[in-house]
Amino acid sequence: MSGNKKLIISLLIMMLLTKLTYSQHSYELFGFSSNQINSEFRLNSFESNAGNYSLNKDWEFSAIYGAEVNDGNVSSNIFLISLGKKLNNDYFYARYTPGILAKFIINTGIELILDDTTKAKSLSNLFEYKEIFGAGYSHSFGENFSIGFSVRLFQQKTEEDVLDIYYDTEETAYFVPVTEIKKTDYWIGDIGATYNYNELMKVSIQSVNLFTVKEADISEKKYSDLNTNKEVIFGLTINPYKNISLQSFYETNNSYMVGLNGGFSTGIGNISFGISASHNNNIDDLISSVTPSINYSNNFLSISAIGSIFMNNNKTSLSKDNFKNLGIGNIINNRYSNDRILLAMNLALSFKPEKKVKIISLKADEQIFPTLAENYLTKPFATATVINLTNETITVKPSSYIRNLNKEAVYSPIIKASPRDTFEIPFYTIIGEEFSLINSRTISDVHFYLTTENNEPDDEIQKPILINDKNSWDGKIINLKHFVNSDLNFISKYSKQILNNNRTEIENSVSDLENFVKIKILFENFAKQMLYVSDPRSAVEYVQFPSETLNIKGGDCDDLTVCFAAMLEGIGIETAFIDYKNEDKISHVSLLVNTKLKPDQSSLITNNDKKIFIRKNNQNIDEIWIPIETTSFVNFNSSWEIGALQFYKEAITDLGLVKNKVEIIDIY
């Protein structure tokens, strides 16, 4: 035994003492160099991964070139070519494997002297086993559990020299050497599952030869047939420290394999190295083979060099008897295998950048009200709980796109996230003017995107959303002001026209009473043409635009209050909604209007100070406001008295303003 082999065995004994074992049945083409820093590439094969588990993110191409040493002779060929593709939670993988081939020529010991020559012909048997191709599929249920299967097509070919006996007419026997050729195809299917228990530990289970279908007319098993005993392999991977990984497999036929790998990052990529050793139950040696490997990877490619050193201390002679008694269980890892070196390259064909943030959950409004567009600029319509997946501080650019409501994606404020932090991101939106006058309700969808440093979003999520028509209202009195402002230009002209028609009355009034007189004139004009019409009950509250109320000449208290408020706001008279909140949720709204009079001037407009309400303006000066009930159309004084009485009783005497039963909502 060479010095190197002693060193390797010492290392392996150390690993065995940790009670971690590796399966042997499955030989790992990539040499068990997969760990956390190169996990984006598939560095395992069906031999150790029948469940087709992979962390590959998109398209990936890989190729392995192999060289084999046999009695000092080196032969090389393409070992494997494969293609993998991740589609959401599904992963597909296919491989072509010209290098998975084992050929045995066994001399029968019979020699014939041909009658026409002096040469002797030795009779021999040729056994050839190869995998043609393999394919696999797996599905991930969340991040931690994956289940899948693989199917491989094997071909077994035997060429056996036998002697046929012919008799001539004189009954003379002739021995004629004949080669009998037989081909048998095997379909072998296996399943497997992998579970990431936590960041430190991963477990797996997989079948060996679960489904075997022979495409031949041979019903009786022959000694030369590929061994297809059914087994189960249990796998355990432990990451005790960053970038260090211990891997072990145990197979129910009492074979096992252990491996250790580690790595480090450099400025130009990651370097990993690993070593594994296997015990094959069919071979007398404690350690039947050792597989050292080294790997380089970056975001685009991974290159591995893998050696396979077969101990063969008790090398079995290649004889027909041994074949009969021991068979062959694995094409590339058996008692007759020669030392081998493989050079593997994996290439990310369509590079997907590392996902730096992820949406954990998202709460979004179920419906959008186009007329409340201004609200969505300052109040988020959705909030996402997001996690920074990296160990660094990142900048997250959130954006959203509501189909049929946004011209393009709308960006919300940028957020800086601490390493591994979980945080909330608000989404705002801008409703274009061309979308704000929608006349029918539609079901649409909203796309939420999180982008970090790349153009492509790191994460996105889609939700359905109801887009209401322009007259829909969410029932909150505060939002009625958006209807007041909806067609202020039109309503302003309308009010000015009325005042112009009554300019004599205004000119003859005391100048301090100008606002009061205007309020009175406009209300008288408003009241004489309006009719109260109840809102038809529907799933969503309906509010008319002021121009619609003037056109229809009627509405309910919301419509009438909005319309009269717009008439006053349009000429610069301040107004406020009075929201009378009712316990049965049917609230009432009326209007509070600023006369601009000082408290000491109250007797200019009333003898009864219950009809006025004093409010401080922005300059801290008291001004007289008056409550007006817009659903009463008798005359201005009547509407004022009705409005004032309810306000005095509910807002003042019953302390509704401080008990939150009455709320004043300014419109501006």
Next chain:
Amino acid sequence: MKRLILLIIICSINISAQDFKVDKVSGTVKMLRGTSENWENVTSGKKLNSTDLIVTEEKSFIKISNNTTNFVLESNSAIDISKVKNMSMDDLLLALAMEDIRAIPQKDSKSNVKNTAVYGENKGVEKSVEATEATSVYLGVKLLNGAKQLAKSGYKESALVTARETYRKHPSTLTNFNDRIYFTDILIDLRLFSEANEELQSLGKLELSEKNKNQLHSKLEKIKIALLEK
């Protein structure tokens, strides 16, 4: 439906508000019912609602009662019937806090462009304002007199609320130092030292005689000590 609810509310106000009846009237006593603009004479036996305001003239008084209370309003006084009641300390504090929500929230820069059109010319403003101020002072003084009588009758909390409303609606009455000290003393009696301190600070901004200044200073010192002990 909403209109119906409104009518029910208004009707219920009228039905449930007949809180007092007039037992005796001497001299001239008038009333304003609800939000009416018209003064009515008050006579014995008349029923008064909580939304009514009664006003007595010189050398007049009125005695009113209900199941639990008798109240006499003396001459040159006015009172809201709704104020003749016991108020809890909580309700008093809420009523005083109502001041804070009377201010209009600060407007942002996006406020609408206001129409600045002016129709006609200014005329007779000064005269009108003077006239209305005199009317306001007249009613305001009477309301403060009524508030003092409420306090004397034990309705201190109601008296404070009335005074606060009167000062706001009839600001000319704010200049009467003695009246304001009177109501500040009630605040101190009720151990509302912070509110009393605030009122005295406001009072200090008036032009005061030396005597009044000393009186104010003395009360401020007492409140400081009370606030420290609190």
